Amino acid sequence: xxxxxxxxxxxxxxxxxxxxxxxxxxxxxxxxxxxxxxxxxxxxxxxxxxxxxxxxxxxxxxxxxxxxxxxxxxxxxxxxxxxxxxxxxxxxxxxxxxxxxxxxxxxxxxxxxxxxxxxxxxxxxxxxxxxxxxxxxxxxxxxxxxxxxxxxxxxxxxxxxxxxxxxxxxxxxxxxxxxxxxxxxxxxxxxxxxxxxxxxxxxxxxxxxxxxxxxxxxxxxxxxxxxxxxxxxxxxxxxxxxxxxxxxxxxxxxxxxxxxxxxxxxxxxxxxxxxxxxxxxxxxxxxxxxxxxxxxxxxxxxxxxxxx
Amino acid sequence: xxxxxxxxxxxxxxxxxxxxxxxxxxxxxxxxxxxxxxxxxxxxxxxxxxxxxxxxxxxxxxxxxxxxxxxxxxxxxxxxxxxxxxxxxxxxxxxxxxxxxxxxxxxxxxxxxxxxxxxxxxxxxxxxxxxxxxxxxxxxxxxxxxxxxxxxxxxxxxxxxxxxxxxxxxxxxxxxxxxxxxxxxxxxxxxxxxxxxxxxxxxxxxxxxxxxxxxxxxxxxxxxxxxxxxxxxxxxxxxxxxxxxxxxxxxxxxxxxxxxxxxxxxxxxxxxxx
Numbered sequence: 001x002x003x004x005x006x007x008x009x010x011x012x013x014x015x016x017x018x019x020x021x022x023x024x025x026x027x028x029x030x031x032x033x034x035x036x037x038x039x040x041x042x043x044x045x046x047x048x049x050x051x052x053x054x055x056x057x058x059x060x061x062x063x064x065x066x067x068x069x070x071x072x073x074x075x076x077x078x079x080x081x082x083x084x085x086x087x088x089x090x091x092x093x094x095x096x097x098x099x100x101x102x103x104x105x106x107x108x109x110x111x112x113x114x115x116x117x118x119x120x121x122x123x124x125x126x127x128x129x130x131x132x133x134x135x136x137x138x139x140x141x142x143x144x145x146x147x148x149x150x151x152x153x154x155x156x157x158x159x160x161x162x163x164x165x166x167x168x169x170x171x172x173x174x175x176x177x178x179x180x181x182x183x184x185x186x187x188x189x190x191x192x193x194x195x196x197x198x199x200x201x202x203x204x205x206x207x208x209x210x211x212x213x214x215x216x217x218x219x220x221x222x223x224x225x226x227x228x229x230x231x232x233x234x235x236x237x238x239x240x241x242x243x244x245x246x247x248x249x250x251x252x253x254x255x256x257x258x259x260x261x262x263x264x265x266x267x268x269x270x271x272x273x274x275x276x277x278x279x280x281x282x283x284x285x286x287x288x289x290x291x292x293x294x295x296x297x298x299x300x301x302x303x304x305x306x307x308x
Numbered sequence: 309x310x311x312x313x314x315x316x317x318x319x320x321x322x323x324x325x326x327x328x329x330x331x332x333x334x335x336x337x338x339x340x341x342x343x344x345x346x347x348x349x350x351x352x353x354x355x356x357x358x359x360x361x362x363x364x365x366x367x368x369x370x371x372x373x374x375x376x377x378x379x380x381x382x383x384x385x386x387x388x389x390x391x392x393x394x395x396x397x398x399x400x401x402x403x404x405x406x407x408x409x410x411x412x413x414x415x416x417x418x419x420x421x422x423x424x425x426x427x428x429x430x431x432x433x434x435x436x437x438x439x440x441x442x443x444x445x446x447x448x449x450x451x452x453x454x455x456x457x458x459x460x461x462x463x464x465x466x467x468x469x470x471x472x473x474x475x476x477x478x479x480x481x482x483x484x485x486x487x488x489x490x491x492x493x494x495x496x497x498x499x500x501x502x503x504x505x506x507x508x509x510x511x512x513x514x515x516x517x518x519x520x521x522x523x524x525x526x527x528x529x530x531x532x533x534x535x536x537x538x539x540x541x542x543x544x545x546x547x548x549x550x551x552x553x554x555x556x557x558x559x560x561x562x563x564x565x566x567x568x569x570x571x572x573x574x575x576x577x578x579x580x581x582x
Contacts, residue, residue, distance in 0.1 A: 049424045050417050050582040066424040070326040075421075083418045085343060085409060092342035099335035100327040100422045140418065 001026055001179055002047060002148060006056035009042050016042045018203035019056065024181045026147070029174045031194030031211070032183040039203040040183040041079065044152050047181075048077055060148055072101045075148045076141030081133035081156070086126030090117055090136050093125060098143050111139040116165075130157030138169070148179040155189055167193050191215060222258050225250035225274035226265070235268050236261065250274065327423045332432030333439065335422070340406055340436055349405070350444065353398040353485070357448040358455075360391025365456040369463055378460065382546040384467035385477035388456030389449060389544075396485040396540075399441060400509045403492025406437060408502040420582045427574045430497060434490050434570055445485045449478040473546035476555065480544040483559060487566050488513070491536065494569030498576045513537050536565045 002024035009017040017039040024030045034040050045051040047058045049065035060068065060075055068074045084093050094108045112118050115135040120128070125136065134154055141149055149170075155163050170193060174180045184190050190197060190211070197214055199207040207214065226232050229249045236243050241256040253261060258277055265272050327335075340346055364387050368378060378384050410416035423429050453474060457467045468474065491512065495505040517537045521528050532538055533552045542550075542558035553561060 045417070045581070048417075048421050050420055052581060068326070068424070071424050072327075072422050077421050079417055079421075080414060083414045085339075085413055085415055087344060088339075088342050092338060096335045096338040096342075097418065097422050099338055100331050102331055 001061060002150075002181060003059045003062075004043070004047070004056070005059075007043060007046060007053055007058055008055035009039070009046060009051060010054040015203050017046070017053075020200065020203075020205045021056075022198050022205060022208045024148075024179055024198075025196070026179040027174055027177050028195040029170045029180045029182060029193055030196045030198060031190035032181060032198050032200070033187060033190050033194075034183075034185065034200035034206075036185050038185075038200045040185075040200060041152055043200070044077075044079060044150055044181075044183065047150060048075065048079070050079075070101060070144070072097065072144035072146070074144070074146055075150060076144060076146035077150045078134075078137035078141045078154060079150075079152045081130065081137045084125045084133065084136065087124055089122050089124055090128070090139075091121040093136065094140060094143065097140050101144055103143065107143060111142050114142060115139040131159060131162045134158055134162070134166075138166070146178070149173055149181065151180075151182045153183055153185070155184060155186070155193075163189070221278045222253045222256065222261055223250055223274065223276050223278050224253055224261060224265075224272060226270055226272045228270060231268075232265070232270055232272075235264055235270065239264055252278075327425075327428060329428060329431060329435065332423055332428050333435045336429075336432045336436035337440060340440055343409070346402060346406065349398055349402040350441065353395040353402070354444055354448045356391040356398065357389070357395040357445065357481075357485075358391065358452055360394065361388040361452040362455040362459060364390045365459040368465075369459055372463060378463070378465045378467075380547065381466050381471055381473045384456070384460060384465045385453065385474060385546050386544075387460070388453045388467065389477060389481045391452065392449065392481045392485060392544075395445065395448070396488040397513070399445075399485050400488035400492040400513070401506055402441075403437060403489035404496045404502055404505040404509060406433060407493050407496030408500060408505055411500045414582075417582050426577045430493075430570055430574045430577060433493055437489055437493060438486055441489055442482055442486050445482040446478065449481045453478055477544065477546050480555065480559065483562065484540050484544055487540065487562055490566045491569050494566075494573040497573035534561065536562070539565065 004023070005021050007017055007020045008015070020039070020043065032040050032043070042051060043058075046053050047060065047065065057064065065071060065075065088096075090112065091108060094111060095105070098104060098107050109118070109121075112121050115138050117132065117135055117139060120132060125133065128136065134157060138151065138154060141151060151170075154166050154170075158166060170180050170182060174195070182190075182193065184193075194211050197207065197209060197211050198205070199214075223246060224232065224236075225248065227249065229245070229251055233243045233245075233251055236251070236253055236256065239256065239260070241261075242254045244252045246252040256264075258275060262272075262275060264270075265275075368387065376383070378387065410419060419429055420426060423432070453467070454469075457465075457469070460467050488509070492505065492509050495508045495512075496502070499505045499508060512535075514537070517532065517535050520532050520535060523531065533542065538552055539558045539561045542552035543555050543562050545552075545555050545558075552558065
């Protein structure tokens with residue numbers, strides 16, 4: 001369990017984290033989502049006692065991280081896969097961490113095996129690919145068999161196999177009853193990984209909701225495209241649909257089921273080139289949520305019309 | 309890739325115990341030993357200590373007319389331990405690197421995650437450094453003295469293990485060399501940059517005494533003997549008389565310098581964000 005209350009961090013004149021409160025619960029994968037620079041890493045550093053909050057508190061298992069009797073056994077953390085001396089071997093890096101909790105070679109080999117780096121144990125980390133470093137970082141986080149796992153962008157730089165591997169590992173850890181808190185700036189990635197989402201933008205909390213609710217909050221939209229959009233629109237509107245132009249002679253149709261639309265076009269002998277159901281993606285939901293909270297954004301409101 | 313479930317750490321009974329000074333020291337010893345450039349520096353320092361003294365002793369024997377005559381024990385030990393100052397300089401740099409190498413990669417965050425009580429990390433690194441370096445330097449100094457004793461025996465030098473001063477020379481030289489390493493670590497924690505800390509160390513060794521000697525007479529006389537560089541040299545003197553502090557007093561002040569440096573380092577790392 002991680003409890004964040006009114007957490008604030010100011011760097012000079014910048015408010016990196018602005019009065020954020022949320023709770024990360026055990027048994028779930030909680031995604032920590034936000035654009036780059038939204039304050040995710042700063043929040044994670046404060047959870048781990050690395051940065052001192054300007055205001056508010058971050059508690060793990062009911063106390064401040066620094067007061068935990070055995071931090072590595074309580075909270076496994078990977079903040080940045082680069083936090084390894086490039087000239088040290090994977091095994092040496094992990095041994096140095098294991099020694100702080102009185103563990104040795106046995107445990108190091110267990111976690112190396114767990115992340116699939118056994119063959120690379122004696123190679124210098126400098127020669128590792130980003131994906132291998134991520135695995136090493138995850139191995140380090142798991143050394144103490146912790147009940148809470150905090151990972152900053154663990155899927156960064158992974159190939160599709162690696163992403164699936166991380167996803168199933170996180171799922172397994174959560175299913176074992178652990179608290180799993182994972183940050184990402186890629187919403188699609190989190191949609192498939194997290195049970196719960198905490199969204200931040202520009203240092204502020206934007207959403208703290210189950211993933212399903214964020215995804216499924218909107219009715220689905222059907223995209224219909226044909227050579228006669230004007231007539232198509234009239235027919236569908238007469239049947240009670242809400243229709244919006246979607247560019248390229250296509251329409252976004254809501255309030256009608258795809259089967260009804262198909263029946264109507266057939267009845268009216270309308271040619272249709274495309275008829276697809278579009279779910280609102282997490283990406284859209286995310287953009288919408290962080291719209292006002294983002295520092296810099298391209299004006300792409302016309303590019304894609306999300307029906308509401 | 310393993311399909312096995314996450315296996316619990318094998319010794320759950322030790323769960324309650326957090327990082328102790330012993331564990332942190334072992335962890336830091338692993339870190340010190342597992343970077344090749346550290347080992348290279350350590351070996352080079354040991355070689356300087358081992359070789360330079362006996363070579364100069366050989367010079368005394370082969371070409372006595374070109375060298376200063378060895379009249380007393382102090383002169384003999386300073387010939388034998390001629391490589392000590394260079395070794396101390398290299399160990400100072402090793403001390404700096406053992407700390408600053410954690411900053412560019414932010415490895416220090418991993419370190420402070422595992423050991424959030426940062427004072428423990430500062431102490432653990434210092435103990436690990438001393439534990440690795442002190443025996444090596446002690447043996448190196450003893451071997452340099454013994455080899456030089458054998459060589460200088462040919463010209464009838466007063467160097468002998470029967471004199472307590474010889475033993476003191478070996479111990480003081482070791483304290484001196486390890487001390488510079490620990491001051492290097494302290495500066496590394498405070499300045500976080502390898503170059504900055506290395507320059508600060510050189511400043512403390514060579515520049516500060518020069519600057520202080522520019523002060524008006526009485527002020528310079530009062531401050532100069534207390535500087536780390538002067539205390540270090542005074543500590544290594546074998547004869548009890550001479551300028552500066554008496555060797556045992558100097559040794560105490562030297563330890564005080566190290567303690568103060570590490571205390572300042574602890575305060576600094578506790579206050580800063582990692």
